[in-house]
Amino acid sequence: MSLALSRARSVGVDPFFRITREVRCDVHLVSTTSDEFFAREHPFAHFDEPVVDLAFIDGMHLSEFVLRDFINTERFCSPGSVVVFDDVLPRSVEEAGRGREGRARHGAWAGDVFKALQSVRSLRPDLVVLEVDTFPTGVAVVLAPDSGNRILERAYDELVQDYVVQDPQALPGDVMRRSRAIRGEDLLGSGIWSAIRAARGRTGETGRESIRAACARAGLTADSRAGGPHA
């Protein structure tokens, strides 16, 4: 679905992909797991340079797969790259299960991706993490990535032991209530996108700081929204 929207040079990775819609972009579809894709010597050889501008992470709806995908993707990011996590806002404990029972009973299955996002938020305060209130199970937009940061990679081996636990999952109330989530229209209509475009050509902390500042000015980050309707 997301690939059908692309008009730029793209790479899609799925062990068993199926094409069900027309695709109108220059795409390299790779039939492998994302972990094996990132183990390649030049995973983004399809691009002019090995930099990802926009990444969409599905990660099998499981926290450890999503966190690995983010760790591996961030190595190929510039300060202006945008990483989207799917399914971060389950509406019930059933939808947040690691098993697929949530889909059978409720028509939607988010899995426990919310745990990976919690780790990103707590261990990487340098990143901008924006939860977006989309139907049915929400997305998160992660901004200002740092290709040289290894904090999550070092933490992964401990985190995975906490992630892989039997259902039911402990779903925090603020996730279920979507108390941090912003509306998609507000994000798209905010003034941050010119700062993000400008940061694509920059390296290091300057570009990342300009994005954090733009998000604060737009009232999207937690500090700037304190006391607001979403705080």
Added chain:
Amino acid sequence: MPEKEPVSVVTSLAHRRGGDVRVVLHLPGLDLPPGSGLLRCSNADGRRVRRPATITAADEGVRVEALFPAGRLRGAVWRLAVKAATDDAWLPVEARVLVGPRQPVALLPGPRPVTRLAEPVPADLPSTRDPILARLRRRVAARLRR
């Protein structure tokens, strides 16, 4: 080729622990006696690494856990097989372990995908797979630079 034992994707994991790689497999369909066993990793080059495993009863099957020295699994994707201490035959498992130098250890449950195309090389690097094409590409690039 014996059928591979399915692995639960939601209750199995692999990760680094100190200098080891810890592999925990939940095999819901398997009936093995609880106690000691062996877990084996083998790669495409024919290398094999076996380690003692602990087998315990788990939801509708067994849980198998073993530690492998990380240095012996470096830089490869490994197929897995298990057997109880009293058994002769190895039971192949439908999961693999990836141990890469620049990324987290990953357990890859499920059937192995078939990747048909060769890995592309960046446009500014000569292809090592096709020397004629690489020579041609270098000549064209040199002409374009003139």
